[in-house]
Amino acid sequence: MKSLYVRIVFTFVMVAMISGLLGLLLTSLYYQYKQQSGNEQKMLSTAQSIRDQYEQNPQLDLDTYLAHTAKLGYQIYYVNRDGMGRIYGSPFKHGQLNEQQIKAVQDGEVYLGMEKQKDRLQLFSYFKNSILNTVGLPILTEEGEAALFIRPDLQQQIGEVRIIAGILIGMTFVISLVLIIILSRLIVKPVNELTRATQQMVAGNFDAGLQLSRGDEIGELARNFSAMTLAIKQLDQMRQEFVANVSHEFQTPLTSIQGLARAVLDKETTPEQTDSYLSIIEMESKRLSGLSKQLLMLAALDKESKPLHKTAFRLDEQIRQILITLEWQWTEKSLQLELELPDTHVHADQQLLYEVWLNLIANGIKFSQPGEAISISIAESDVIEVKISDKGIGIPEEDLPYIFDRFYKADKARSHKSAGSGLGLSIVHKIVALHQGSITVHSRPEEGTSVIVTLPRL
Numbered sequence: 058m059k060s061l062y063v064r065i066v067f068t069f070v071m072v073a074m075i076s077g078l079l080g081l082l083l084t085s086l087y088y089q090y091k092q093q094s095g096n097e098q099k100m101l102s103t104a105q106s107i108r109d110q111y112e113q114n115p116q117l118d119l120d121t122y123l124a125h126t127a128k129l130g131y132q133i134y135y136v137n138r139d140g141m142g143r144i145y146g147s148p149f150k151h152g153q154l155n156e157q158q159i160k161a162v163q164d165g166e167v168y169l170g171m172e173k174q175k176d177r178l179q180l181f182s183y184f185k186n187s188i189l190n191t192v193g194l195p196i197l198t199e200e201g202e203a204a205l206f207i208r209p210d211l212q213q214q215i216g217e218v219r220i221i222a223g224i225l226i227g228m229t230f231v232i233s234l235v236l237i238i239i240l241s242r243l244i245v246k247p248v249n250e251l252t253r254a255t256q257q258m259v260a261g262n263f264d265a266g267l268q269l270s271r272g273d274e275i276g277e278l279a280r281n282f283s284a285m286t287l288a289i290k291q292l293d294q295m296r297q298e299f300v301a302n303v304s305h306e307f308q309t310p311l312t313s314i315q316g317l318a319r320a321v322l323d324k325e326t327t328p329e330q331t332d333s334y335l336s337i338i339e340m341e342s343k344r345l346s347g348l349s350k351q352l353l354m355l356a357a358l359d360k361e362s363k364p365l366h367k368t369a370f371r372l373d374e375q376i377r378q379i380l381i382t383l384e385w386q387w388t389e390k391s392l393q394l395e396l397e398l399p400d401t402h403v404h405a406d407q408q409l410l411y412e413v414w415l416n417l418i419a420n421g422i423k424f425s426q427p428g429e430a431i432s433i434s435i436a437e438s439d440v441i442e443v444k445i446s447d448k449g450i451g452i453p454e455e456d457l458p459y460i461f462d463r464f465y466k467a468d469k470a471r472s473h474k475s476a477g478s479g480l481g482l483s484i485v486h487k488i489v490a491l492h493q494g495s496i497t498v499h500s501r502p503e504e505g506t507s508v509i510v511t512l513p514r515l
Contacts, residue, residue, distance in 0.1 A: 168193025
């Protein structure tokens with residue numbers, strides 16, 4: 058029974074059957090404690106009326122009288138003084154009274170057969186066509202004391218009702234079973250569609266459509282699955298773009314290195330060209346090394362389980378140290394530094410934040426024109442805010458939403474030498490996010506760029 062459809066149908070059928078059995082049991086208990094004694098008293102009263110009617114009119118022919126009475130919807134068993142019994146109306150199908158029971162009634166006792174029945178479900182005793190399930194009274198006849206046993210002939214009184222009730226119950230069960238089979242299929246159908254969509258997604262098709270109009274839990278599951286599919290599709294596209302970009306970033310300098318190295322090995326260059334080619338090979342090798350380090354850092358940052366090694370340190374001193382490290386770059390362009398770096402203590406991962414300021418300040422230097430100014434300031438309130446501004450070439454507005462994407466380069470026309478790998482801002486964004494901070498960029502083409510990094514104090 059591995060199919061969900063079969064499981065649901067089986068469960069519903071079992072629920073219907075168990076409900077029916079429990080309903081029967083509860084009805085039997087209700088009959089036993091609420092209805093049984095009343096039915097016995099009614100039957101006893103009816104039997105007394107039949108007996109009294111005959112005893113008050115002894116001229117009546119007993120055999121004819123009992124035969125006509127039985128036609129009114131009763132089963133009658135008459136036993137005379139000699140123990141000879143006669144049945145009037147439809148015959149009893151089950152049971153037999155013993156001599157002691159008959160003798161007791163003839164001697165004046167009342168026999169209540171339904172009270173003596175020990176069926177597991179008392180409700181069945183009422184419908185059981187048994188001579189034991191009767192009311193017995195003594196009756197005085199011309200032959201002497203006799204015994205009269207009477208019970209209602211249910212087949213004659215409510216036979217049609219029982220048939221209708223049986224058909225109603227049977228048809229209800231059959232119709233319920235058919236509806237269970239149909240509706241279970243409707244319930245399982247969206248699950249099957251979800252399975253189909255999952256199989257297509259595994260096969261690489263992320264465009265499998267699902268019915269999203271349902272307002273129930275399955276509809277919510279379908280919407281969540283569609284959202285997940287879209288996210289996985291985007292991740293897959295990013296993965297493909299990432300692989301393509303990495304391959305391109307590695308292939309370009311490798312091709313250059315191979316070509317220059319081959320030219321040097323073939324002795325086709327002058328000593329001056331050889332020196333120039335070797336310098337280019339060294340520069341491209343450093344660029345490849347830097348790209349590899351950035352990729353390794355991104356891979357490490359992507360592991361969210363990697364804990365931050367937070368320590369307390371002076372943020373202003375860290376930024377000054379980076380300016381010293383990059384001194385040859387900003388002095389080469391004769392850039393002016395406008396610094397506002399008050400004593401600022403921060404509790405963070407010192408090594409990772411070093412990469413943030415190194416990338417941002419290096420970008421500011423790289424895209425500034427000679428003689429321009431770079432402004433770096435720290436402001437403290439409930440948070441720590443670091444602002445790095447330049448007067449460089451800026452970033453077009455349409456490119457701003459994508460500058461933190463990996464390998465994204467706003468100016469595709471820039472040379473590899475000036476454009477970098479396109480991973481620096483991705484690393485910066487990831488590190489700031491790991492510190493529960495935020496980063497915003499404001500920029501206009503030819504007017505410059507301002508980057509604001511906000512970090513929590515602790």
